[in-house]
Amino acid sequence: MKTLIAIKEQYHTWVHEAFPAMHPLLLPLCNKPFIEYLIDFAILAGSREVRLLSDGQLTEVEEHCGTGSRWGIELSYANLHPADDQQQLLDKNRKFCGGGRTMILTGYNFISYNKQKSYLDLATIATDTPIASCPGGTITLKGPPESGASEKSPLAPFSITPLDSVQSYFRISMETLQTGSSRYVLPGYGSEPDCSIGKNVIISKTAQIRKPVSIGDNVQILPKTIIGPSAIIGSNVVIDNGCSVSGSIIIDNTYIGENLEIDMRIAAGNTLIDPTSGVSLTMEDPHLLVGIKTWATTAILKRKTIHALAATILLVLQFIPFILLFPLLKLQGKWKDDPYMQETGLAGALAVAISLDRFPLLLKVITGKLDIIGSSSRSTCAGKHSYPDSGPLSRLAVFSYAEAEDWPVNGSDAAIVERFHAVHSTPIKDIGMTIKALINRLTKGR
Amino acid sequence: MTITETSDGSITIVALCGTIDSSTAPELHKSPAIADTLRSVVIDLEKVDFLDSSGLGALVGTLRLKQEAKAAVLLSCMNPRVRKVFDITGTVKLFHIFDDTSAAVEYAATHNEG
Numbered sequence: 001m002k003t004l005i006a007i008k009e010q011y012h013t014w015v016h017e018a019f020p021a022m023h024p025l026l027l028p029l030c031n032k033p034f035i036e037y038l039i040d041f042a043i044l045a046g047s048r049e050v051r052l053l054s055d056g057q058l059t060e061v062e063e064h065c066g067t068g069s070r071w072g073i074e075l076s077y078a079n080l081h082p083a084d085d086q087q088q089l090l091d092k093n094r095k096f097c098g099g100g101r102t103m104i105l106t107g108y109n110f111i112s113y114n115k116q117k118s119y120l121d122l123a124t125i126a127t128d129t130p131i132a133s134c135p136g137g138t139i140t141l142k143g144p145p146e147s148g149a150s151e152k153s154p155l156a157p158f159s160i161t162p163l164d165s166v167q168s169y170f171r172i173s174m175e176t177l178q179t180g181s182s183r184y185v186l187p188g189y190g191s192e193p194d195c196s197i198g199k200n201v202i203i204s205k206t207a208q209i210r211k212p213v214s215i216g217d218n219v220q221i222l223p224k225t226i227i228g229p230s231a232i233i234g235s236n237v238v239i240d241n242g243c244s245v246s247g248s249i250i251i252d253n254t255y256i257g258e259n260l261e262i263d264m265r266i267a268a269g270n271t272l273i274d275p276t277s278g279v280s281l282t283m284e285d286p287h288l289l290v291g292i293k294t295w296a297t298t299a300i301l302k303r304k305t306i307h308a309l310a311a312t313i314l315l316v317l318q319f320i321p322f323i324l325l326f327p328l329l330k331l332q333g334k335w336k337d338d339p340y341m342q343e344t345g346l347a348g349a350l351a352v353a354i355s356l357d358r359f360p361l362l363l364k365v366i367t368g369k370l371d372i373i374g375s376s377s378r379s380t381c382a383g384k385h386s387y388p389d390s391g392p393l394s395r396l397a398v399f400s401y402a403e404a405e406d407w408p409v410n411g412s413d414a415a416i417v418e419r420f421h422a423v424h425s426t427p428i429k430d431i432g433m434t435i436k437a438l439i440n441r442l443t444k445g446r
Numbered sequence: 447m448t449i450t451e452t453s454d455g456s457i458t459i460v461a462l463c464g465t466i467d468s469s470t471a472p473e474l475h476k477s478p479a480i481a482d483t484l485r486s487v488v489i490d491l492e493k494v495d496f497l498d499s500s501g502l503g504a505l506v507g508t509l510r511l512k513q514e515a516k517a518a519v520l521l522s523c524m525n526p527r528v529r530k531v532f533d534i535t536g537t538v539k540l541f542h543i544f545d546d547t548s549a550a551v552e553y554a555a556t557h558n559e560g
Contacts, residue, residue: 055539059530078545079529079538092542094549407503416506416535420499423534 001101001123003042006053011108018166023060030176031216041111045119053080101146107137109160110172114183117156136162170275177212257288306427307372311365322359325351353442361398373434375418376400404436449477457554463493466501474504483515488550492523497531522550
């Protein structure tokens with residue numbers, strides 16, 4: 001049997017709002033990414049080939065899950081259209097399905113299963129109706145049943161629950177923690193049940209750990225803290241002196257300040273969420289609660305340096321024209337920061353053609369606040385509903401990649417171009433693209 | 447880039463081979479089936495080994511023109527490298543993408559894309 005896992009973006013928009021830095025398919029449930037539960041279930045059902053389908057970005061998921069070799073399966077990735085139904089999913093993946101038995105999991109749902117049971121009989125059930133369903137999706141078997149197993153043996157129980165809000169996320173996480181490793185394959189090590197600890201965890205001698213608890217990788221638990229009962233601590237978390245965390249989830253990359261008491265909450269970066277009401281509170285004091293940022297990599301520093309050098313050269317070249325035209329345009333009331341500067345009149349048209357309207361922004365490149373080329377605020381806004389825009393692909397800049405290309409005709413086209421170059425660019429290519437943007441502005445106007 | 451056109455009923459299969467970049471993308475619009483905005487096409491990308499933003503622009507432009515004329519543009523047999531370009535740019539939402547060309551032809555024949 002093969003498995004298609006089809007998850008449309010429309011079902012997990014709440015994740016972008018609650019946990020903006022997290023890819024929904026990698027959202028940790030008891031320190032295990034959501035998608036891994038679905039893959040585990042597919043394997044328990046006898047699938048050796050699994051395909052993930054989404055109408056959103058899968059690159060990050062692909063980097064995390066790879067080819068599936070660590071599960072001993074073949075994992076492939078494909079895209080679906082937001083309007084696709086189940087038959088269209090089968091048609092679009094005909095080569096993968098090969099006319100054989102295929103299990104289709106749709107929706108952003110948590111599957112409650114038991115790893116100690118066998119679900120191999122799913123391949124032999126003769127039914128076209130969903131074998132499990134909930135408001136957010138179904139599990140359906142398509143294609144001819146496989147022979148070999150007994151059709152009369154009772155199927156091990158399983159159920160699906162929509163993961164449609166912070167409330168359901170919290171409830172399912174806590175249930176998973178309670179049932180623990182007896183039902184699911186969970187990460188971490190533990191010499192006793194209901195307690196799993198990841199790699200590189202430092203626990204002070206005076207800290208108390210109260211079961212059930214799940215602790216991720218690279219965690220520091222400092223003196224006099226009390227962790228648990230029912231605490232899920234993500235990876236790259238620091239819990240400072242005298243804290244207590246119970247009945248709560250601490251999402252990855254979070255610092256919990258001294259003497260903070262967290263009970264029945266979700267802490268994600270500097271945000272504290274009440275899982276019953278869904279209300280969130282952003283903490284301004286970094287000594288209480290803050291997101292742990294990773295340091296800029298060498299590649300980012302290299303890009304920033306080269307961009308700053310290019311900006312300096314451009315500032316030198318534009319300095320004299322700026323000194324001459326700026327007072328004139330200011331007096332005429334035409335000078336406004338891009339993109340509102342008026343092109344009317346010879347001076348205005350000339351200033352826009354030689355990109356003087358970007359002159360003040362170049363100073364921000366030197367201070368590292370902007371890139372010389374990247375995303376424009378316009379295209380970022382146009383695609384803000386989409387996950388990639390909230391990630392590292394959006395780099396606000398003086399010039400946009402779309403200005404260096406010939407084809408974008410509207411904001412969404414510009415977003416396509418900018419996402420492409422944000423991934424494929426190098427500092428040297430960026431300089432070439434900046435020159436192209438300057439030439440395009442000179443020859444075609446804004 | 448080489449372009450091979452084959453007809454399957456009212457649908458034309460346009461098989462692309464090679465690189466689609468700024469230097470080759472304009473050739474796409476010279477293909478009769480692509481240039482005919484009223485004709486639905488299935489673009490087979492199996493043998494495309496590189497696609498850049500200009501190539502992507504050519505495909506998006508083709509889609510827009512054909513959609514205006516109520517014709518369809520379907521994509522088939524993307525290799526992982528090309529799929530990644532569609533994935534990161536978010537253009538997967540614009541196209542119907544198949545892993546089998548014959549399935550795409552059947553879909554195009556039975557659906558009016560509008």
